[in-house]
Amino acid sequence: MVVKNTNQLEESTNFTSDFKAKVKALDDSKASVKGLVESGVSKIPHIFHTGKLDIGENSASDSNSNVPIVDLQDIQINPTLRAEVIDQITSACHEGGFFQVINHGIPVTVLDEMIDGIRRFHEQDADVRKEFYTRDKKKKVAYVSNGTLFSGQAANWRDTFGFAVAPDPFKPEDIPPICRDIVIEYSQNIRHLGFKIFELLSEALGLSPSYLKELNCAEGLFILGHYYPPCPEPELTMGASKHTDSDFITLLLQDQLGGLQVLHEDKWVNVPPVHGALVVNIGDLLQVYIHSGSH
Template identity: 75%
Template sequence: MTMVFKNTNQLEESMDSTYDRKAEVKAFDDSKAGVKGLVESGLTKIPRMFHSGRLDIIETSVSDSKFGIPIIDLQNIHSYPALHSEVIGKVRSACHDWGFFQVINHGIPISVLDEMIDGIRRFHEQDTKVRKEFYSRDIKKKVSYYSNYNLYHDNPANWRDTFGFVVAPDPPKPEEISSVCRDIVIEYSKKIRDLGFTIFELLSEALGLNPSYLKEFNCGEGLFILGHYYPTCPEPGLTMGTTKHTDSNFMTLLLQDQIGGLQVLHQNQWVNVPPLHGALVVNIGDLLQVKYSGIIFVKF
């Protein structure tokens, strides 16, 4: 299908009642080319569906330790009881004060993390015709490529594309994953799941529970991986790659590239999370906060 978007000033819609967002969204979705496809078309004005309005982002100084995301070293935590207890305390404090923390020396080789980022980038930067073969909004599919999960409902849309995988409890067949990233996705999936169980053990102990509690509660049975891609935007002041939100699941492990861009809301201020090579960001999701807020007093 040919897209209706034009790469001239005619793309910029006037703010009146004639604007048809539904038609604009449908044309974009039917193209199956994502945001990357818009960039590849050479447009200089982004579609109105991506306009975020006035962006009020207050950044704090990363040198201010009061507003630094906690960094927790997991090295040797199972070898030294005193160190293990210290880490439990740090996890408890991070969950209470932030709901976020970064982990280092977590057991996943940096080479695996780097290759995972490269693999996702390779998928998004391959020929449009190849990407289109994976494009789908069928939530039953184990592997899919799309732009904005709630494209037809969220306003504005985010300037990003996503390649996603359902990893557990029923992983996809290897041949269902794009060959440009198949091997690393499979390897990364196994390692990130193991790390997830380790962090669930730490969270359980931070809650004063048996280390296996959250695992036995089946918190780790569901796992999916989302590989977001944020193409260069011709009008970056008008849109965002990810608008403010919370994550509904129990826990998210986030792998940032070295460009960064992640911010978290802390004490009514948006705080930068500087990318730390080899680190993973842990985000305590809504479900975990709601279920255990009375025990660990996790902040919303």
């Protein structure tokens, strides 16, 4: 029995050492998951093996009723419409914490071009992408594969290009030319929309529209552009593991392929992509605030 346990310990140690070595090799390559695809891999490395996936279990069909669509058209000039929107947001925050917004003021062309711009960045030559690869959290602009790559958990089949917008923003010249103009335009638009969402959330809490903004809740903004390269064995891994967001709110822009699921009443619910819509996730901090009844 001791021998068996010793062998198991040895196997576990060897597996852990091999796992760490492969994680380091991926990070050192600076080519990310896209680099693996470009190298022609037909089998994904075991560091991406998620184990038994439960995405098909406890799943509900597509349902807009679980992730409601809130129309912000004319709410600045029509008090009745604004009151209706506040009621919809209040209900969505209490029931699931997710809702989609349309007619939010950001042109659809800007959203489409932002998706294309992020795709263009990730599909550049590896040598160009590598120039931006870093795990230095002080950097305002960063390209990285898996922010939690060294956590010991299975890696996601995903690369990310991110940049700080507020309170200490990136410099325009630090954004690569291939997507610079749209990143700047989208950043300005999404920050303005963030202020608008915080006003609506404040009113949904029964507070003055400026309440959350005066708490500086809207001052931190970091944008992440995720990219999911084609995977030769998609049944073994995931682009994003199940998780919660700790921020006050997260605004999610989906492309038309979709793929986003949210957990609602212990069932995974697909969020059908709506062209021109943004998904709002109120996040852990604000959800605690709402359910605690702190006004």
